[in-house]
Amino acid sequence: MHNSIDPDINKPHNGTITKTTSRQIADRLGVSQATVSRVLRNVPGYQYSAKTRGRILEEAERMGYRPNAVASSLREGRTHVIGFHNQHSELDPLNIFMAEVIRSLQQTCLEIHHLLLLHNFAPDVSIPHRLAELTCGRIDALVVHLQENGPLAEGIALSGLPTVAIANRVASLPSVGCDEAAGIRLAMEHLIAHGHERIAFAYSTYPLEAAKARHEAYITEMEHRGWKPVSVPCSNHDTDTTLQALHSQSPQPTAVCCWNDVSALCLLRACNRAGVSVPDDLAIVGFDGVLDNRLLQRNLTTVDVQWARISDTAVELLMRMLRGESVPWVTNVLPKLRIGETT
Amino acid sequence: MHNSIDPDINKPHNGTITKTTSRQIADRLGVSQATVSRVLRNVPGYQYSAKTRGRILEEAERMGYRPNAVASSLREGRTHVIGFHNQHSELDPLNIFMAEVIRSLQQTCLEIHHLLLLHNFAPDVSIPHRLAELTCGRIDALVVHLQENGPLAEGIALSGLPTVAIANRVASLPSVGCDEAAGIRLAMEHLIAHGHERIAFAYSTYPLEAAKARHEAYITEMEHRGWKPVSVPCSNHDTDTTLQALHSQSPQPTAVCCWNDVSALCLLRACNRAGVSVPDDLAIVGFDGVLDNRLLQRNLTTVDVQWARISDTAVELLMRMLRGESVPWVTNVLPKLRIGETT
DNA sequence: TTGAGTTATGCATACGATTGCATAGAGAAT
DNA sequence: ATTCTCTATGCAATCGTATGCATAACTCAA
Incomplete structure (x- = not known):
């Protein structure tokens, strides 16, 4: 690492902060x-x-x-800090969605005078170690975003730490998420109102519960109308393949619902490169609503999951759990359709 | 708020976690x-x-x-937690840059087995109160992103809490940032190599030190070549005005350096709407390098500030301060030019 | 002028872990 | 048998705050 450093001005720091007690x-x-x-x-x-x-x-x-907050915490038995466990894979720069979640959570915590502690782990960190870090008393409650149910979720549930899972439904924990089916319905009704019938779905190649739910809702909607579902895989890293898969269908779909915004944007980019006109040749709908349209060249039509409301709800549930109240196991927040220029 | 709730399955939670000691x-x-x-x-x-x-x-x-981490912290006098103070304005959805900073910091903290605590404040929270929250012993060290030097920076410096400012230079605190002048030089040399001479600069209407430094570097570079600087204001929220300001110049600039990526993208969008062809009619360069190109329809030429290295350096400095060592007051990280399709 | 009721304050412990110092017991050496 | 060295362990203070309980001083009515 090459840093240009001014060596003349140094700051001696004795490391000891003299706190008055x-x-x-x-x-x-x-x-x-x-x-x-x-x-x-x-x-x-x-x-x-x-x-x-x-x-x-x-x-x-x-x-x-x-x-001293540490001393009070020890004495009072609570820290006024809420943890957020996110998986290392979510440090992927494409996961803009995680940034939005953190921002919303932070905003919510601010309102109830709590702090947000980010628990981030490398993928190779074992579950017992994660659990140890989460249950060592630093936080009063926890928000998790897990890919799916599994030993980590179960361990957290067993630990007794008040926890809410967001975005993905997780069997072992109370969860707050988007009503995925309602979102898909909004998207498809919008497309149908614009005359589309051959609607495809670009599904996630990652094992995410929410993505699965969206895909299933799509299939249900199609079959409900007696139309044949057309599903193409979409990996974010290779949307050219996704586009080809769409083109190899006959009859060709005139619209595609993408499992999230990032994949929709990647697909939009692939269309641009391939000379496919959007929305004339192909209408595209995303899902999540995390990117500000001003950052995009064209407003994306998307299902806005409303992360702020999910965060609010999750934190509210945690506060109720801390008060010893019971909370609903599953909470759904209704998404909103945001119409852009890609449909 | 309308949530569809399954009332049958509730989770009674007594709120008390029986921790074994x-x-x-x-x-x-x-x-x-x-x-x-x-x-x-x-x-x-x-x-x-x-x-x-x-x-x-x-x-x-x-x-x-x-x-119990709280008890150990009290006894040991350190928490292994690093704080990050960001201002409320940075919750602006457009401030994608803050997401990148948090991600980098989190990544760095992970490597040294520390946790990152987000200190976020509403804009009306007074400086004494902020200081109180920051110096109450919850964190060992602090990373701040401040708009400019001021009473908050001075208060933090006085408190003795090991602190490093990132992105913006702050007189009262050691800081780690991008070598803004070098970045501007990279951008301009690139433009000049492509035959541009009438290069404008879209400057920030916010009072950010880094933005100011970029603007000044631009002016220096232009004057150094005997060219007249052309500066137009750019507010993110109204880039149409910025584009008009560029057009009202004579002779019209053929290229523009934007003070950051978001403004560059907004300007690009304005160009698209106004039928201005990029890069033929106008070449655009951004600054920050925080958005993954896959999210954009066209790769943006930008100066990559390399936030990951800034975060690494900031945290490393903090660790040295905690060990009682002295650290350089000003550290610069060299940016890299990332060439896209807008030049 | 004594007991009841207030007002104003202190004592001492608890929270859970870390750590300096002390020490009991077992062998070993003298 | 006495002293000495280890080995293995315990005692007790400490970090800084919160809080149940006790109490001294003072007021006031009987």
Whole structure:
């Protein structure tokens, strides 16, 4: 790594931050530490003289006192931190969707005065180790995005850590996700209203529950109308093949529902290169609604999953679990169709 | 909010996670808690009999013991958590760049076995309150992305919390960023090699240090060649105006450097709508390199800031500060030109 | 002027792990 | 038998805050 470094200006840093404690304030003022703690937090049921109160407030201000969150957490048994477990594969630059999820979660946490701790693991990190990291008391609750149900989900469920799975349904955990079938229905009704009948589906080659649900909903919708489903694989990394697969059908589909936005954009790109006109030769619908249209050259028609509402709901459920209330095992958020220029 | 909820299946959750402690193991086995702690962590200098060791390991496994990270943090005085302070404005969906920064940081933290805690604040949260949240002991070190130097940066510097600013240079704190001038030079040399002379610059209407540095570098480069700089404002939200401003110049620029990728993409979109052919009528260069080309219809020529290396460097500096070493006040990472189809 | 009721405050423990120091017991050496 | 060295383990303090319970000082009515 070549860094151009200015060697003249260095910052000596002794590594030790001198944090003032409530005891220091108490000693300086000749009162007890309990008094300092109670005055500063205005604990109900305890009255202090205006004089004492004033002296403590002033001294705390003067010494720049900040209660140590780690100590409070230990004492109170809660940290006001929510964890988010995402898999390493989601660091894939194409997974713009994960960025949107993190942003939404962060926004929601902000509103309830909690912090978001990102638990990210390399793919080779074992499940016991992940569980250990998640259940070591650093977080009060957890949001997970898992590909599918499995030993990790089951381990988390067993641990007793209040957890909600988002996006993908996971049998062992309460989950909040998009009503995938409703989304597919919106997309297809939109296409049908525009005269399309030969509608294909570009399905995910990854084993994602949500992707599977979308695909199945598509098949149901087609069969329900007595039309033959046409499914082509779509891997993000090779949408030329997807396009060829569409073209090799006869009769050729006039529209295609893609299992997510990224695949839709990749396919759109393949169409551009291949001289296929969108939407005239082929209409394209995405699913997720995570990319701002201003970043794209053409507004993408897509099913907006509304991640913000999913995040809100997930965090709300967690808060209820922390209060000991029961929560619905499955929560669906209705998606919205966002009509763009690709249909 | 309309959620379709399955009311039949509820999850009663008592909210209390029964965590087993080292004391419980000790009591169950009739050994001291210290012994359990030392055996499980293999503390050097302490030898235990194979029998005791075996019993403890087995019992810990059986009871699913996980050392409480909050308690260790309190005792050890460090949390192994790195904070990231980002401003609320960066929740703007257009700020794809922040997603890339978070991803890079997370990746880097993963490698050194630390966790990343997102400190996000609403715009109206006061600086004292932000400082309080940052210095309450939850994190060992901090990465900040600030718009510019100011009271917050100074407060953080005063607090003694090991901190590195990224992307924007900040006078009060050590910082790691892109060598903006080198990046602009790369972009302009590329354009000039393609025969462009009338090169304009689309500058940011936001008060970002990095954006300012890019703009100044552009002016320097132009003047150095005896050419007159042409600067047009670019706000992301209204690039039509930017395009008009370019057209109203005479002679008209044949190329434009945009202060970042998002503005370049917005401008590209405006060109498409206005029937301006890129790169024939106008060549466009971006800056940041955060969007994967596969998401775009045409590969964008851009200056890749290499966020991953900036994150690596920032975290490495923090680790050195924690060890009490001194670090360079200013670190530059050299950007790379990524040539696409817009030039 | 004594007991009841307030007001204002302190003592001491708990949260769970880490760690410096002490020590009991087993051999070994003198 | 006495001292000495290990080996293997325990005791107790500490990190900083929160909180149940106790209590001193003061007011007030009887």
